[in-house]
Amino acid sequence: MGFRVALVGIYHESNTFIGDLTDAADFRNSHWLWGADIRKEYEHAHHEIGGMLEVMDREGIEVIPVVFAEATPGGVVRGETYRALLDGIREGLQRSMPIDGCLVVPHGAGVSEPERDMDGHWLEAVRRIVGPGVPVVGTLDLHANVSERMVNATDGLVIYKRNPHLDQRERGKEAGELMIRCLRDKMRPCQKLVQLPLAISIEQQGTDVQPCKGIYAYARQLEKEQGVCSVSVALGFPYADVPEMGSSIIVITEGDAVLADRIAQQMEAYILERRADFVGDKIGVVETMAKLSDLQKPVLLLDMGDNIGGGTPGNGLALVKALETRGLRYFSYQPDAEAVRQAAGVPVGTAFDLCLSGFDDEGQGPWKQRVVLKNRVAGNFTEPTPRHGGQVRFDMGETLIVNTEGGGTLMVSTLRIPPFSLRQLTAFGLDPEAFDVLVAKGVNAPLAAYGPVCQTVLQVDTPGPSRADVSKLTYQFRRKPLFPFEPI
Template sequence: MSFRVALLGIYHESNTFVTTPTVLDDFRNGQYLKGEAIRKEYQQAHNEIGGMLEVLDKEGIEAIPLLFASATPGGTITAETYNFILNEMLAELDKVLPVDACLVIPHGAGVSEEYPDMDGHWLSKVREKVGDGIPVIGTLDLHANVSELMVASTNALVAYKQNPHVDMRQRGAESANLLVDLLNGKTKPVQALVQVPLAISIEQQFTANEPCLSLYAYANELAAEPGILALSIQHGFPYADVYEMGTSIIVVADGDYDKALATAKKLEAYILEHKNSFVGKKNDIPSSLKLIDESEKPVLLLDMGDNVGGGGPANNSCILEAFEESKKYKFFVCIYDPQAVINASSHHPGDQFELSVIGTGKDGLKTLKLNVKLLRITDGTFQESNPRHGGQINFRMGKTVVVSTEEGGVIMLTSLRVMPFSLQQLISQGVVPSEFDAIVAKGVNAPIAAYAPVCPTIIQVNTPGVTQADMTLFTYHHRRKPLFPFENV
């Protein structure tokens, strides 16, 4: 028997502390794909969609890609934008009904103006369309804030297990294999959700190090027990002021909800027992710069307060200012400033001139006047073929300029916000990583997959901003209580 499986998703990590909303153009500047364009973009990508397609093709199941919309993390999605994408997606689904199953790709931390639990909302609409008897299985980002509605609207959800997210294709394949077994009558997946009363500090979410290393070792033991089909830990996304914000566990068992719940509860008990290890320590900018002197170079400085992968504006200038003041280090930093790109583009490579760069400092926007030399102007496109966080192949920074400063720095200025998930972002623009004492990447853990091969030293820097590492400094109105480390548990 041949099965027909629809594939669809709306994917966004929404930072509700960012005042600029996410609009339709942000999705069109990201990925807004329909039909076979989805297959073309992701068939060979290190992304969950590629893993899903690989399994379905291998099993001789007809994959029907419908719509996949993804935007760079940013502010809350406007109601108009979300409703437009949702209506288009459901219209595409209507065209192919009936189907035997759906593979879905939510992020798990999407927020729209009307629906704080945006992913739960669109998953429930898909469930309404196909009916209760049709399997709906999918993936989640490791940073999902998981709601009961997300779980109630699906048969099984599988989250990434690695941060940086270099296992996305494997998780897509895992979810597709769960679906294949269900369709063939081999299993009856049921899932249990436990929302742990704890939020893991963002810099403690690097899965190759402690405390996550031991956490996942224990999780793997539980996942190996008979009858357990999948086990996922969602660390949560602390920059979304929603009820679901925080860590959660999803366990999928074969026809046994009680076993799934009991297994999740065991893992919850482990997390709460070790709760203090998930808080972490913070390095400020002065102490981080001092560490450069005694460290093997180049040093990767992770600008946590301007984590573009968490909705940061990509223009935090705090570390740049510190470098310019010290006059001591050769450094590289990337800044999003479309106007500076336009102004610099009026010159020719080799020209020296004063350039104004708008950056976000400790006290808000400020103008930095820098004496620079223009090195090059490019169209800002590049590709990444290796497994990297996000699993994307094609990247667009918009028109891009590279300049050097009198103090020994190199600044890349872009027209679009781009997450620092690929070393090709530098190399493709003629920037040689080994030439620097320090390289600044605006992220927390995600850039490590790309930069670790060339940066023997990695320092997470506690900078101010909309993705600052200390979540307790944000004012929340909707989060769960009690929630450690805000309250004792």
Template structure:
């Protein structure tokens, strides 16, 4: 009889500085999948689940997809929503019948109303149900804030190694291969968590450039030592005010706790010695626009304070106001504003009218009146087949409009928050990226996988908001101390 492996996951990146909670409706608008619907969504995609499917199939092991729920990053998960999702997961796991192992897909930076360490909590519930001896192996987002409980409740966790996350499928493959070797009794994973006293600044987390480039090179050298099965650098998610917030190292050895600890401590020493390189220089809006004026076009302006992939509202208008003030650059901006969408839908394509958008600025929320012409109305659905950050295939922005503002500048307004991980977000609405001087993407590193091929210049913009680049200004109360750059270490 073939071996059977269950697959379960609750996946959310929770920003505790965001007002409001992530609800069951948010998960159902994201991905709320049971049974074979999981395989149908991800088979052949660029996602960790896709890699898991492939490896088990090649090994002749039956994958039993049970439950996977994922919502766009936002505020902490509502208590009753977590209770519901977990009950659905555990019941599905029970109904799946006897299994030989379990593959798990947490994010690693999940927080709920009633469980600060949300991922550690649901992993513990899975462990309790399947028993102490059943192998549990899984993946983590590179931005995980890893808790000791998450490590204790699993045999092996493996994180993405690239930001933007274009290696999710490969990460799923790595985790599944370790699980297969466990089931064949070829290896006995032992994992060690090391939490250096620092948190890497978000704008310095581009793994293809310094300072991360040298960090990952050093990690690769250490991971090649005999007996090391996996080495993960969790750069961390600074927008969750939890004790685990910060950079972590997760080293998995073949039954050698001493070796895993030694390797982790060597990499920790490298991080501490080079800590000051992991805090970057920052450009405000007008500095960024000056750079855009004098550099090759199109220019990608990364709106760091309104990083939808980090849980932000998606409606910061600081860069838009700067562009309106200078009036020298043709631009594309996308904003989340369901009310403005409904107002625009009362007009016909080609109509000119005044439209007020509701946006956030440093001082709070304001209405910004604009003279616009309605260009496009869309259902907001699009797909992405290439390897892009997040690895998702199907996207839904809700009812979406595109309006022209001034001569040749376009504003896309959506009914749902969708992070800028795919150029098909624009192309599906008839927007050609190459026609602009400036494109604004609400993110920090993640949009580069999609936008870098069409943008000759990239500028990170230090905008205000719940994902602002300077984490020391957010007002953490629960983080560990000392932690660089909050304190010197």
């Protein structure tokens, strides 16, 4: 008799500093998949689910895809939406019983109205249904704020090791291999969590450069020890005001608690000794504009305060307003459904007044510009290559492409998506290398897409609910002490 393994997931990065809630429409506009549709979407994708399926299929294990729901990062998940997602997991799992194992795909930084530790809560629900003897194994995003509830409800969680997240399929395969060992070899993993008294500044979280490059090199070294299955580091998501906010370590061994404790302590000491390196320098909009004339083009400006991949609305205007007066050819993306609606009757090639609703250093307000409508498109495109997030299909809804009087090209969409794919430009006839400046509303994630075509990259400390200087945000629930807020 073969093994039967269920697959479930709720995946959301929730920014608690945003007033708008994430609701059912946000999941439906992204991915809310059931049964065979999960395999159809992700089997060949650069995504952890694809990696999990690859290993299970290779080993001849039957996978029962139950439900996977994912929405673009945003505000806290609405209560009724979370309850519907949780009901889907409960009902689907109960219909799938009996099972021999359960693969889980949380993000690790999900927050809902009823449950601030949303991922810990739904993982506990999974554990209650499958029982204590069924292995529960999965993955976490590198930006997870890992709680004891998440770890206690599972047998093994492996975390992405790259930012931008280009290793998701690999981590899915790693989780799949761990599940195989639990099923075939009857291994009972020992999983150890250490929550570090450290919050790493968002612009310092790139894993291809120091200081984080050294963390992952050391983790790989520790993983080579006999009996160690996995050494993972979650850099954390500072825009979720929850007690577990901050960086953490998960060590998984072959049932050896003493070894897990020792490896975790070594990893903890390595990171905390270097804590001052993780604070980072901040460059504002004015300083950035002063640098542009001397930089090799195209220049990629990363709008850190309006990081769509960090849950923001994407309507920050600080960089666009500054660039409009510089006489440079620039590109920027702005989700604004109302602006698209108001331009419904404008013919292509016609000048009209575009009114964007957004924010800058002075607060929220409209920005009116005379523009020429160059194109109106249905904003669907696909990304076939490995990119941050591992998604294949993107949908911006009805989208306008306009030219401004100051030399800019703006893409204004009905639906909000993060800048994880250069196909967002090239699929609609825009050549990224034809611009002097490209604005991407992100921090590290856009580098996988934009890095190959941009000669210079600047991370800009713009205003917004994902601003790099988190000392300007007001927390109520974070743990203390937490460096750099307090000395440790």
